[in-house]
Amino acid sequence: MFFRKYGDIIIGIFYTALGAVTIWLARQLPKSRVMKIGPDFMPMVIGVLIVFLALMLLFSAVKNFKANAAKAEAMPADTSDYKRVLASLVLVVIYVNILAPVGFILSTLGYLFLQIVVLAPNDRRTAKNILTYAVIDVIFVFVVFFLFRYGFKIVLPAGIFTL
């Protein structure tokens, strides 16, 4: 509901701010001494275009807010499972940040198992299912590790444990 009702207004505000920041950052860049356009030219053009388009969207969203809000309210309620989304995002963020210090094998063993469990529907979280996920996790991690490390000769982050 929130996204449907206020989506365009939020996008308009975000992009206006993005355009303004882009213009501000472009102004900090040095001008070229040898050419008519320097490294600041393209960011400035993009920034101005963003602000122009964002204001157009914002104007239209505010003008049509009542009609759009009525349409959004008439639509079925949002049943998205944001807990699972947030848990998945947290897991991915942790994974990419521990990959180097902990190493591919240990970090992936942990991430993959937890991510499958988080995404699994509630009726697929029985003890038998969990055991299956653990087996898939271990087999997959080692197959990928050996395939990349010794098959493709691609060195993966070693961290605190590797083979």
Add this chain to the structure above:
Amino acid sequence: MGALGQLGSAVLRVCEPTSLLLMIAGVTIGIIFGSIPGLSASMAVALMLPLTFSMGSSLGMNVLVAVYIGGISGGLISAILLNMPGTASSIATTFDGYPMAQKGEAMKALGVGIVFSFLGSVFSFVILTFFAPWLADVALKFAAPDNFGICFFALTMVAVLSSGNMVKGLLAGMLGLVFALVGLAPIDGTARFTFGVAEMRGGFNTLTTLIGIFAVADILVSAETIGSGVKTIPVKKVRGFGFSIAEFFKWIPGAVRAALIGTGIGILPGIGGSTSGMLAYVTAKNMSKHPETFGQGDPEGIVATETANNATIGGALIPLLVLGIPGDGVTAMMLGGFLIHGLSAGPLLFVKNADVVYGIFAACMVCALIMLIVEWTCIKAFVQVLKVPKHVLLPLILVLCAVGAYATNNRIFDVQSIVVFGVIGYLYHKFKLPTTPFVLCFLIGRMTEEYLRRGLMRFKTFGAFFTRPIFCVFFAIAVGVILWSLYKEIKAKKNS
């Protein structure tokens, strides 16, 4: 000996058992690399490069060609089955391939993709074999302003892709342009928007951007609804390649147009298969009598993209072989292959090592056929992926993507950046912003600026660009596209 005679004897050499077996292995390795999101054709060629060292120069180059062809074609498998382009060339394959797979037509989509990949390859290889020197002369006529004209024209495709809600579509693309600005500016190398982070000086990698936007975002989007139960996607069984002769002939005009776009873009160094696939897709959509079916699972979308991206291979080999200019990452690796084997790519290659050149031409044709057979044989195995429950499959893919992102430059920064792009992809989904303009602008933004500035360095003023007919043609088409899109948008608004 005439060209046909040299080609005939090269085909015989290429079809020797050892050569054939090595090329089958090369195509298969290429397909594996191409089909895994995160691994690319250039990575596969880089991996195979040292292995060809012990082979003869002709055989070595043929194996590299095999890997290249397999690598570009393999991208369609994950694009269709998983909505994740295995390579940047197959981004537009996802637009219709994935909806077809969701409707149970995965085998048909794969069949269409495989056949038209083959036809696109063969078309460009015929052009390569018979017109390479002449087309290389044409490619040399393209100066920076002309390339800027093409990039500008490609950017205006965002307006076409955004029809229905143009302002939102254009804004979606603008963020891609902002991300393309990050790193050292072209020409003078001024650090832009790097905020003191050393890794950002190199800019964001194309592959990691795609992985984030498609793979990570897909996990987050799926997490919203995955709890409601395990859904399996049906797979309709098909005969042959899954389409009728009548359908095949109906698609041929579109395929020829896409093949011309693909080969044409391939000839121009630095633009590449991802742009040609997108351009062919948008052109097919624009010229279709039923554009509204594009994006809903229309096989013509796959025909356009797959024909064009494979036709780019033959096109890209033209400046490489004739002028010694690599057009993209993969052809740069191939140039390395020439150096390893003591060959010097360029005009003299045709004089000094005609056997190698014709060997490559013959290998291209044979490898295209091998690709068709290998992919068709494995099509039933590929669709088994759809039987794996999504809650298991998506995390497995993410791990492969993370490994691929890391392997691109051996930088953990690339792995971390997939999360940033994943969140952007998810937010785009929530706010109903299309991701395609973002990807297109990200891919072309940097090139556009580079060619503009290069052109201004040489021609001093933008007005001087208009003295170049090639630039004028593309600029006029681009302006026409913008005006036509605006007209359609205003008309649609009035009608509603």
